[in-house]
Amino acid sequence: MSPDPLSLISENKRTLDQEFARVADICNGCRRCFNLCPSFDQMFIRIDDRTGEADSLAKKDQDDITDLCYYCKLCYNHCPYTPPHHFNLDFPRLMLLGKAERAKTHRPTFRDRILVDTDWVGRWGRRLAPLLNWANSVRAVRLLIHRWFGIHKDRILPKIATETFTEWRAKNQPPQSAPATKKVALFHTCYVNYNAPDIGKASVQVLEKNDIEVITPPQRCCGMPYFDVGDIESAREKARFNIRSLEEVIQAGYDIVAPMPTCSLMLKKEYPALLGDEARTVSEHTFDLCEYLMRLNSEGKLNKEFKNPIGKISYQIPCHLRDQNIGYKSRDLMKLIPGTTIDVIEKCSAHDGTWGIKTEYFDESMKTAKPLFRAIEEGNPDMVATDCPLAGMQILQGTGKEPLHPIQIVKKAYGL
Template identity: 35%
Template sequence: MRMRAKKEEWLKKNADICIRCATCMAVCPVSRVTPLFPGPKNTGPGAERFRHPEEPSVDHWVDLCIGCHLCNGVCPAGVPISELNLLAKTKYLNEKGRPFRDWLLTHSYLYGWIGALFSPITNYLLRKPVVKKLLEIILKIDQRSPLPNYQSPLFREWFKSHSPKVGKKIAYFYGCFTNTNEIDVGKATVEVLEANGFEVILPPQDCCGFPMLGHGDFDGARKKGEKNLSSLLQVIRSGMEILYTSTSCGFMIKHEYGHLLELPGAEELANHTFELFEFLRKLKESGNLNTRFKGLSIKAAYFAPCHLRTLGIGLPAFEILKLIPELELKRLEADCCGMGGTFGFKKEKYEIAQEIGNDLKRAIDRVNPEIVLTECEGCRLKIRHLTGLKVLHPVQVLRDVLVSRP
């Protein structure tokens, strides 16, 4: 048994098991729109055969990998293509060096609260063309890229003043963006859970570390993971489950903490951590979901984010939203929005991000919805930029149609 486990581990890490079927090339959003990126088959297992840890990296194009992980999901041989790409990207960036811009984009948890505290001023300045031009000149953040609005008070501050409903306790990992930029997503989550008889707890938490990992900063991501594990393991060992609303945060906690960072206790944490609608679907299956929904006569489009699909839990939000009377809900047939975390902010990658996003925009135009729904904060930001439409997290709609809620 032990020898078989070792063999399976060796197979998964050995690039030679790639059968060259090119299935991954068909789903890669980047190689589809630019010849600058040779695609996951070539940048992952193809190039891995020629890489040597002692030799300088020549894989400059690997930095164009958007980190969607869609290639992993379709590989019939089980090659961890995105992991191979990330390791190659890490080596390349370690040798080349990372610009201050990338540090700034991956450490928003350090200054996001300041932007939120002075949100009227922050938002005003970030919309000024001269400020956006300066950001492009100094930091290479494309002046055409969408910048998020900051909101005040912080979600965590709002929660302190919120009168909790007594019930079975459940923990919420809300993430950086909800705390400073989309506070209503957090509010809606609390209200939906309370309407289903739960008392929401906000455990001590830090940035999940996903932005740092995406830039090859394994040490920074590991420190964040260790800090979160220290807190969150205490939560689940006290008898609570943990829910998340950001699919990127969830993917980091459930997959990368254990699979890539190999943090002790990661598997235990993953087994007790669930996407919000995955949890609500379980309530529905057991007959315990509050389905007293009022009608919502609106045409909406639903987009499944890359990291949600990578989690392999299906489309629970789409399933739950279909229960709402009068709601006309269509699923968008598109693979990626093009934002890729911080990918779409960068001047040298903005055009690629736009080309990727245009596929999604065309899919939205075909449906012609009034609103778009998606679980990923980056997708929401990008879709607003692409279409000008109202874009919400599914939980915000669910909160609004609940007849009985706080």
């Protein structure tokens, strides 16, 4: 049986309103997260505008604060009261539960239901890629989409690939050769498949450069987008499909690697929260792509025959990578390239994928990302990097600089 949604928050049996009041009171007394995201900003503003006490927050305040959370999870790692502290505070999961409880009585809008179904959007978008890419570039069309569908007219949207990553991979299988030293299954992710196949191609090329066999098992969206509308059951459905598929290849001796931090976070940490022991095997065998390559380096097996220096890189470390608590593996990997320096930027992009493109949150998204934009502009880099393509879209929106994934930079350094 699936865990009760309340177990995503804590083991106690408080109601949602009681848990929100408890957490708000603790956060009000601490305020360490005051500048992390719009949820905390609004919570403290509303408290201060009234009595100064958390019990002044009304139900509407609770709903508004929940809507402003885009599950970056920065606050969890910033918080001194997370488990095993007896306060047992988990603000992101509280926001997720709030969305799940509301979804029981208030069906998400058509726009929101479509946006989170990335598998469906990708399949149909692929068929209409030239038309949709053209439409996204036409101002009149964007104004209509803004008015009728609620996607902001100024938001840069990702292009849809005319050839998906899986289609490319089917045409580009490596020739038979001596047995590889290691084997990985690439959880390439729906975004890479439909929108950014170059990241998938670079992942395969770099892994094969290091004598690693790469397969791409059947997979669906990791399920994270469904958190935006509180659809926990759909997230579990996606998780179960992926777990069944990935467990088969794990039993055959493959590790799982993912180039997108949100997806590796889901496999590592969120699947166990959703499904308990059912997700343990996949969780224990999943690695972020650069984490895996640095593990190879620690074993003395990473190919370091880099041909091209890169120069100065401003590297934005994504929030969902920071939540994995694995250190700065992408930075460390790029630092191995001779003639390369890395400036790490620990600032949230506030894109989220669906939250930042909506008309009602676009301005808030851009405002929250200003420190990131400023750090990049002040750094004056030769190149910008981030592991998250959605953060990359936000960086392009705010600075005009188009980032690369670190694996694309490594591919460039190899001269592939």
